[in-house]
Amino acid sequence: MRKTGKDYHARCTCCGEFTAYIDGLCSRCKKRLYINGSPEFPKPTLSAEIAIARQRINEICDWRKAEGAFDEFMLSFASPSKSDSLRRLCWLHYVKLKSADREPVMRFFDALVQSYAVTIYEDNGGKFDNKRKQYQFCLGRSVVCPWNRRRQVGQRFYYNRRERANLQRRSKIMLQAFNKIFIGAGISRYLSNINNIIRSKK
Numbered sequence: 001m002r003k004t005g006k007d008y009h010a011r012c013t014c015c016g017e018f019t020a021y022i023d024g025l026c027s028r029c030k031k032r033l034y035i036n037g038s039p040e041f042p043k044p045t046l047s048a049e050i051a052i053a054r055q056r057i058n059e060i061c062d063w064r065k066a067e068g069a070f071d072e073f074m075l076s077f078a079s080p081s082k083s084d085s086l087r088r089l090c091w092l093h094y095v096k097l098k099s100a101d102r103e104p105v106m107r108f109f110d111a112l113v114q115s116y117a118v119t120i121y122e123d124n125g126g127k128f129d130n131k132r133k134q135y136q137f138c139l140g141r142s143v144v145c146p147w148n149r150r151r152q153v154g155q156r157f158y159y160n161r162r163e164r165a166n167l168q169r170r171s172k173i174m175l176q177a178f179n180k181i182f183i184g185a186g187i188s189r190y191l192s193n194i195n196n197i198i199r200s201k202k
């Protein structure tokens with residue numbers, strides 16, 4: 001069998017369907033990988049975890065102190081240029097698109113709450129696809145995208161929905177966001193401080 005070009009006789013490595021893709025996934029599993037970070041496990045809805053995270057963060061820390069440094073990072077990182085998808089997605093969510101309250105659809109507080117919610121889900125035994133780095137995918141996604149339709153874009157705010165949807169469906173962008181924003185912009189450090197405070201109170 002030739003190894004170059006498309007191999008139409010291979011089976012999807014996830015579901016076993018015959019596939020036309022050389023990287024081993026059929027189109028349905030590939031779509032799931034893009035949207036969920038895994039062809040097998042859907043990403044968690046996090047509704048309960050987000051409520052817990054928001055309450056704990058408001059109770060135990062003065063997150064507004066760290067907000068300025070994060071905003072500064074984000075303003076220099078985000079870019080309207082379409083040549084860099086992650087910077088473009090950050091620009092859409094942290095700068096351009098506003099919610100009904102005229103605040104950007106993503107702010108430091110949203111990134112903090114959503115990424116903390118992902119770690120709460122994991123701590124409580126939530127399953128992730130390790131082979132596909134789905135935990136990192138979810139942490140990355142949680143700091144660049146509103147989770148589960150929270151903070152919708154305000155009405156009468158015109159933008160290219162398809163472009164935004166496509167950017168939100170790119171598993172590689174979310175893994176980049178994990179490295180460059182969750183780790184790089186210090187959200188991970190901030191969350192470990194929160195966890196230390198919680199542990200010291202127990």
Ligand SMILES: [Zn+2]
Nearest residue numbers: 012015026029
């Ligand atoms: Zn498949």
